[in-house]
Amino acid sequence: MEDARRTATRLHDRFVRWCWTAGVVLFALLVVLTGPFDDATREQVSRAAIGAAGVVAAISCGLRAARSAGRRRRAWGALSLGAVIGLTGNLWAALAQDPATGDLAYISALVLGIVGLAFFPTVRPRGQDLVRMLLDSVVVGGSVLYIAVFAVVLDAPVGTAQPALTVYALPVVDALLATLAVLVMTRSSAAERVPLVLVGSGFVLYAVADVAFALLSAGTGFAFGTVVDLGWVGGYLAIAVAARHPAASGSPVASPRHDGSPVLGTVVTFCLFLAAALVRVGQSGQNAPWVADALWVAVLVAVVARQILVVVDNESLRHGLEQRVERRTAQLRALAGERERTLESVADGIYGVDLSGRITFMNAAGAHVLGAAPDDMVGHEAHTTFHTTHDGTGAESPGCYVTAALQEGSTATAVQDVYRRPDGKEVPVEVTAGPLRDDGAVRGAVVVFRDITERREMERIKDEFVSVVSHELRTPLTSIRGALGLLASGLLTSAPDRAERMVQVALTSSERLGRLVDDILDIERMAAGSTHLDLGEHRIGDLVAEAADQVSILAGDADVNLDPTDSDELVVADRDRIVQTVTNLLTNAVKFSPPGGTVRVGVAAVGDLLEVRVDDEGRGIPQEKLETIFRRFEQVDASDARERGGTGLGLAIARSIVERHGGRIWALSDGAGRGSSLRFTLRRARQVAPEDAGAPPADGRTAAETGTVEHLPRESSxxxxxxxxxxxxxxxxxxxxxxxxxxxxxxxxxxxxxxxxxxxxxxxxxxxxxxxxxxxxxxxxxxxxxxxxxxxxxxxxxxxxxxxxxxxxxxxxxxxxxxxxxxxxxxxxxxxxxxxxxxxxxxxxxxxxxxxxxxxxxxxxxxxxx
Missing domain, CATH: 3.40.50.2300 (Response regulator)
Structure with missing residues (x-):
């Protein structure tokens, strides 16, 4: 960094020395040209100064071209070549006494200067901008020369010969070059402007000198050794000094190009054109030379071409801008639609708030959870609308996650909260909230919330289930451990009846424990769909009778009568699973029937289905519980598990079995104390023929299926x-x-x-x-x-x-x-x-x-x- 700074300082000091040297040379030349010297001496000094300045300019531009790259190398190369050709033309005109050829060489050098200026900006200008600058240069140069021609024609003495065409062409090209230099300078970066100002100043000095040369040549005649020669020398030195500037090789472009305003150039161009037009009108009666008419036509053509180019360029820009606006609008519309679709497709509720806590948007899922329309929520304060505090007042809480996101920019995740709907119902939610930032500043907050009502309900059911299962598991384990402990201690050796009773208690308790485990596994297998169904045609009366037989002991202990209905209808079902279903329904009915009550099992055909109903005379089921009793671990009253036994899985298992068979199960109840009716449907098979109905079907159950152990005969001795x-x-x-x-x-x-x-x-x-x-x-x-x-x-x-x-x-x-x-x-x-x-x-x-x-x-x- 320090080396680069020292290098920049050294280059700047060198450029300053070049400026002082050029200034001293011009001042010395001015002293000679205006001093008391004869005409021959002034002419020789002037010609030598012009030649030396041209050589210096050619060498300086050539060296700069060798040290540059890209467009800037071509620019300095063209300027160096133009200086060489101009010097060669001047030398030829002086030695061969052929001014016309020298002027042609000089015009060629100026054309190379135009090419060099076109390459000077390191960022290539648009083609339309370059053409417009050239046309502006033609208008300016032509207008100036047109005015000069009329001045020469009107003021020239009678008999003065008309100057050559090249005399008029020189100021035209000079004016064009100077105007182009100014226009290029206004459209370049600030770092490039110093060398461009110097180059433009050099061409302006050339133009002034050439115009003076043209006027003098058309009038009294031109001779070297006057102050007019300062224009040529100063022009050469200005270009030579420009090549010594540190930015002459081209400064790096750190940002996109910003075009200068063309207003000033346009005003200058048309003011000069208007002045030329006024001269044309004022001298309409004079006999103008054909060169003036040609210049006027060229200027008019340049003006018309410039305006056509401007109109075409503006139309192209307008059309391109319209297309860009349409594309951008379509992109914004697509982004807005995608954002809206994204918000609407999310199952969780999402809403945003501004810095004042007012809702700016809410998706449909969030509005549905809150029981309102999305548009009805926008513009309202979240705290006063649905975001209640712990005391339910709805006022903003200092510890609120929305307030923390807005004021502190913090993010909250998995926060448990309660939202209040317009109807007064409270909805438990899980919230994630974070700040909405724009350029690092907090502009609002976005809140994502999820209704966890079902999760809370499942947690409640789980807690009750754990309590029930814990009790149900520990109770039989206590009995088993106590009974086996007594037997293992030997205290009942002298009391075989009591010992046998303890064995019976341990066996019964182990069976109770096994049923609980079976129920839990059954419900899980049913939910996973992994339970195999052995479907066949079975007589529904047999299935009901088998289930009633299994529940008969429980019914007898509870003093409840069983009244199963016999039926010859056949159903397509898994025999054991349907027996299990009817058994669960009968067990449930017996538990909730009063002593002396009756549990009835009925069968009725309903089209292609067979409806089985189990009716009891118990306390009934509340209307709000008619559906929930079929859920896992759900009971009408949580105390039923302790007072009447059971785990709340029997009806859930029954529903799973029935639904696996393609049927449905439901409950009916008229009210408290009027009993209840649990019903399910199965697919019918065919009606049993009358001659087959007379013979009762064999039970088919073995002693192993009834839970007894038989002494099996042996064939081998x-x-x-x-x-x-x-x-x-x-x-x-x-x-x-x-x-x-x-x-x-x-x-x-x-x-x-x-x-x-x-x-x-x-x-x-x-x-x-x-x-x-x-x-x-x-x-x-x-x-x-x-x-x-x-x-x-x-x-x-x-x-x-x-x-x-x-x-x-x-x-x-x-x-x-x-x-x-x-x-x-x-x-x-x-x-x-x-x-x-x-x-x-x-x-x-x-x-x-x-x-x-x-x-x-x-x-x-x-x-x-x-």
Whole structure:
């Protein structure tokens, strides 16, 4: 930086010295030309000064051209070449006494000066601007020369010869060049103006000298050695000094070009043209030479061409401006439309406020949440309209996120707030607010809010569910732990009846715990759509009777009568799922029926559908709860879960099952104390023929499905060897005891490697296998068995917490699949069928297994007493 400053200072000092030198030379020449010297001496000094000044100008411009680049190099090169040609013409005219040829050379040099000026601006001017400047130069030069011609003609003495055409041409080209220099200077940057002023001043001096030369040549005659020669010398020196300026090589353009106003140039041009026109009118009676007429025609043509060019240029600019305005308007309209579409497509509410807190815009989603139209909200203050404070007054709060965004420029995210609708309803929202900035200054704020009413409701339901599930889980666990603790302590050894009662309590509580887990898993699987439906044609009377049978014990304990209706209608449904649905509805009706009441089950055909209704005589359901009772964990009263039992999942499961069947379920109630009616629809199949209706259908339920354990007959006289594999030793102990009571030789192991070793150690009739185990799990064991030629045919019964549909890779490798918690009767039947089948011949049945329903079931008898 310091070196650059020193260099700039040195160049500036050098330029100042050049200026002083040129000034001293001109002053000295003036003294000689006006001093007491003879004409011959003044002529010789004048000719020498003109030649020396021309050489200096040519060398200075040439050196500057060599040190420049681009347009500026061409400009200084043209000026240097013009100086050389002008000097050559002058020398030829002096030596060969041929003034006309010298004037032609001089005119050529001036034309090169015009070319140099055209290249002088580092930023290329528009073609229209350059042509207009040239035409202005023609008008100015022609007008000046026209006036000069008439002055010469009118004032010339009789007999004076008309000067040559080149004498008139010299001031025309000089005037054109000087005018062009001025116009280029006004349209250049400030850094370029100093050298341009010097160049323009040089051409002005040339023009003055040439006009004087033309007038003197047309009058008394011209001779060197007068003050007129100062114009030529001064012109050469001004151009030479211009080439020494630091900005002569072209200053860098740091900003876009700003064109100077053409008004001043236009005024000067037309004032001179008007003066020439007045001279033309005033001397209309005089006999003007043909050169004057030619000049006048040239000036008129230049004026007309200039005006046509201006009109065409203005029209082009206007048309281009209109197109730009149209494009810009279309872009702005598209941006505004895109902004509006973006705001309207966002599901969250968005509004903006100005510095005074007034709403400037609001999208449709926000207005919908607030229960108003977007236009009705614009212009109102957010705080007084819907943004309430904690006390509900609607006044602006100092800690408000909108106030903080406007005054402090801070951003707030995930703020919980409450907005008030015009109807007085309060809407809980989650808000994100931030400042709206323009050039760094806060101009307003933008607020994005989301209605979290459903989230608040879900949080409330979740809290109630956690409370209910916590109670429901802890209650049976307490009973199980207490009963087992008493048995393990040995205090009931002398009281077998009380010990058996504790066993019964533990068994009943474990079943209650299993039903709760089943209900939660059921509702999640239904919501995910992963529950398989085994659709078939079933008699609806059988399904209702089966459900009523399962609820009969609960109804008897509550002193409630069940009145199921028999029907021969057939429905297309999953038998177990519909039984579960009717059981849930009956269980719900029994819980809320008074002692001595009756729960009725009716069936009615409605077109292609069959409507099943469960009516009770209980307290009824409020109108606002008729729909919500089918939601998860929802009950008419939160205290019902504690007083009457249940988790609030039974009706939600029923709705999921019915909707999966393509039907619908709803509730009706006339009011408090008048009972309620829960109804659902199923798709009808076909009407049962009369001859088929006489024989009652077989129940088809096994002891395993009713929850009892039967002693299954054995075909083999010797005990078959069964391997039980589970990572939980307590489960292994229970299953081994259960199977040993049936006469099997049971080997219990708790890991996969031990299971493979036990299977390879001797003949195996069947393997009861758990899948989820650490290390070598059940999947690995099953695959290893099927890949071993000696063990490939050993039947395997899977006992897992997952279903076959969740394990498609190994489900076909087992003979049976039971889902935990395992029903003892079903396990015994599955093992018996596997042992009887011997070598595996069929894949596992992936149809869904009957589930334990929500109604309490009687405890199975102790297998040891079977």
């Amino acid at each position: 010797g005990p078959e060897r069964v391997i039980v594999v589970d990572d939980d030793p307590y489960v292994v102990d229970v299953l081994r005891t259960l199977l040993e009571e049936q006469g099997y030789d049971v080997v219990g192991v708790t890991d996969g490697d031990s299971a493979l070793d036990a299977a390879a150690s001797g003949a195996v009739a069947a393997i009861v296998l758990d899948l989820a185990m650490p290390g070598t799990d059940g999947n690995d064991v099953l695959i290893a068995l099927r890949q071993d030629p000696d063990l490939a045919d050993v039947p395997v019964v899977i006992v897992s917490v997952t279903t076959p549909l969740e394990n498609p890779d190994v489900s076909h490798l087992a003979e049976a699949w039971l889902v935990k918690p395992v029903d003892p009767g079903r396990l015994l039947r599955a093992v018996r069928d596997a042992v009887r089948g011997g070598a595996r011949r069929r894949p596992v049945d992936t149809a869904p297994q009957p589930r334990t329903v929500s109604a309490p079931a009687p405890a199975p008898p102790d297998p040891r007493n079977t």
